[in-house]
Amino acid sequence: MDFLNPLDAIFLAFESREHPMHVGGLQLFEPPADAGPEFARELYETMAAATEVRPRFRRHPSRMFGGFSSLAWSHAENVDLHYHVRRSALPSPGGMGDLLDLTERLHGQLLDRHRPLWETRLIEGLDDGRFAVYVKMHHALIDGVSAMRLLQRTLTDDPLDTRVRVPWVTPPPVTKDAFEAEHVDSPWQQLRRALPRIIRNSRSIATPLRGIIDGRLTLPMTAPPTMFNVPIGGARSIAVRSWPMERVNAIRTATGATVNDVVLAMSAAALRAYLIEHDALPADPLIAMVPVNIRSAAESDASEGNIVAACLANLATHLDDPIERLTAISTSMRETKQVFTQLPKLEAMALSALLMTPLGVSVIPGFEGLPRMPFNLVISNVPGPRKPVYMQGARLDSNYPLSIPFDSQAMNITLTSNSENLDFGIVGCRRTVPDLDRFPDHLEAGLAELERAVA
Template sequence: MDLLNPIDAVFLAIESREHPMHVGGLQLFEPPADAGPEFLHDIYTAMAGTTEVRTRFRRRPSRRFGGFSSLTWSHADKVDLGYHLRRSALPTPGGMGDLIDLTERLHGTLLDRHRPLWEARVIEGLDDGRFAVYIKMHHALIDGVSAMRLLQRTLTDDPFDTRMRVPWGTAPVVKDAVEPESSLSQLRKALPRMIKSTTYIAAPLRGAIDGRLTLPMTAPRTMFNVSIGGARRIAVRSWPLERINTIRLATGATVNDVVLAMSSAALRSYLIEHDGLPAEPLIAMVPVNIRSTADADASDGNLIAACLANLATHLEDPVERLNIISTSMREAKKVFTQLPKLEAMALSALLMTPFGLSLLPGFEALPRMPFNLVISNVPGPRKPVYMQGARLDSNYPLSIPFESQAMNITLTTNGDNLDFGFVGCRRTVPDLERIPEHMEAGLAELERALT
């Protein structure tokens, strides 16, 4: 058994039917020019034939203490690939709307906790000849950076390389063998650190937040900040990275700052359309990778910090919004870079659990929630990549709307593009497809302002 870190434990503990805690990805592939009618069948067969399953893809919550535990993992001796990997076809003619409809249904269903916490689906029938692969994994198993690195190891930049690589069969980097610790030994060693983290957060971290973060520890209530259900709406879109880089170079901002500015413009316009724009600026939680070079291959679980960004949605001027966002992100990152990794993760876990901070001395009076939604930028492949000769055309990350945060925006690099996945609660976020339209309008607005 393996001990969960604080963030992984939170993702398992807060999951319910209304709040599925898995992340996913929808990849669209262009078959090679010489692909025959059996091409996709052969791909599925090759995937299903990869029966050597690595440790991460055998994990499920431990059934200790009279039920499922959020403290440790157990491992399945056998993995039923016939359950975890399936093949689907869209109704004819299969358009992107049909693919998104199927993906919404797949993304809104819970993973079975009696089994390892992942599923994959090969999807055919698109009318333009492409095919799709959808995969979802519980967020306690993996964070976005780890998931994208895992994906890149399954693909190749050689279009003539026909070896099949799948996420569950990808061999981890070999390290010097060590004798595994027992769960009891791990827990005994971790408890003093966990206690230390909690007491540390209650005083010095509170000072760090009050003294160096410019944001209040609350966010204005919007139509996104309500109780949510488990059904999902999904929208996807891609933008050329060149357009974002032009603004980055003109302003000194980062790519992520420009993405946040696009998101700010979209949220502002969407809320104005629904007569719901608050006078105070919206706050986004922006996950930031805190892996060191030494952690690069130790990718199990989540190693992220939860930065809070002022989206400046109360301002009309797009350049002024971008400047405030850039300053806000710089200040937020300073706080986490000055903390030991364990304390940074513990603080992030509490920020990501709205009720968590109220459990600590000195934080009982904090109102509502610290952020309105999550906006996450995950590095992806920077050049064309292939699976058995099929080129990865689009790579849309699909993440988690949280309770009281009914929408999520996640993006990843894909060659010369940024691919965005928008996921919202089906009941409380109407017209989700308007968000990417407003993102385009926000990007164009910045381009005009800087020319």
């Protein structure tokens, strides 16, 4: 039995039918030129035959006092791979709409807590000849950065390498640092040991307090109420699209902003247009929570669970000018990062937990109607492959990350780099976020607006 770290325990404790707490990904692959009609079936059979399942993929919540616990993991002795790894086909004609319809249904379904908390589905029948792989894992098992690095270790940059590597078998790299990271104290032990130091270390406390006092930190509970900040249901809507990285880099070069700043500005423009379209744009700027990875190189591969800091970014949606909006976003992110980078890792995680505490309170009965939210939505940029990668000779064409809408957080925007593209996955509550399929058009308009402004 293994104890969860505090953040992972929260992901298990807050899960309900309306709030599935898994992250996912939808990968589209282009089969090799010499692939036969049975390529997808044979690939599925090879995947399902990989039965040496790693410990992470055997974990499920332990049972205590007659029910499931959110404090500790149990490990399944036997994993039924034919339950966890399945094959599906789309109805004819098999367009992207059919694929997204199936993915929406899969992404809205809870994982079975009696079993290890992950599933994989190989999906064939797309009319353009591609096939898809949908994967979901409970967020208590993995964070976005770790999930992307795990995916990259299952792929290869050699199109002639036909070995099939699957996440549940792929081991972490064996290095001295990784070995040491696997044998350090648990996060609970580290936090308990660090608490006296945190209390004694006035600098650790004073640094974020000074950031709050002088306005360098965007505060929780300052986000304006929007149509996203309402109770949600369990059904999901999904929208996806890809953009060439060169378009984002051209704006970055022209303005001196970072890639993430430009992505946030695209998202801010899209949110502004979407809310205007629904006559729901607030006068105050929207606030986004932007997760920032704070793992060491060894922890990235050897440690499990979530090690992130929560930065709050002012999206400046009240500004009409795209360059003024980008400048405000860049300033907000730069100053927030400056505060976090001055803190040791555990203190940064503690401050992040403080910033996110109101979100947890909002799911408690009786607190759903809080007049202000800690932030309006999560926007996450996860590093992905920087060059073309393959699985059994099939090229990864698109890699759409799919994350979690929360109660009072009805939309999530997550993106990842994929060779020369940025792949966006937008997930929303089906009941409370209408016309989500139009949102990628607003993202394109936001990017084009920035391009015109810097031309």
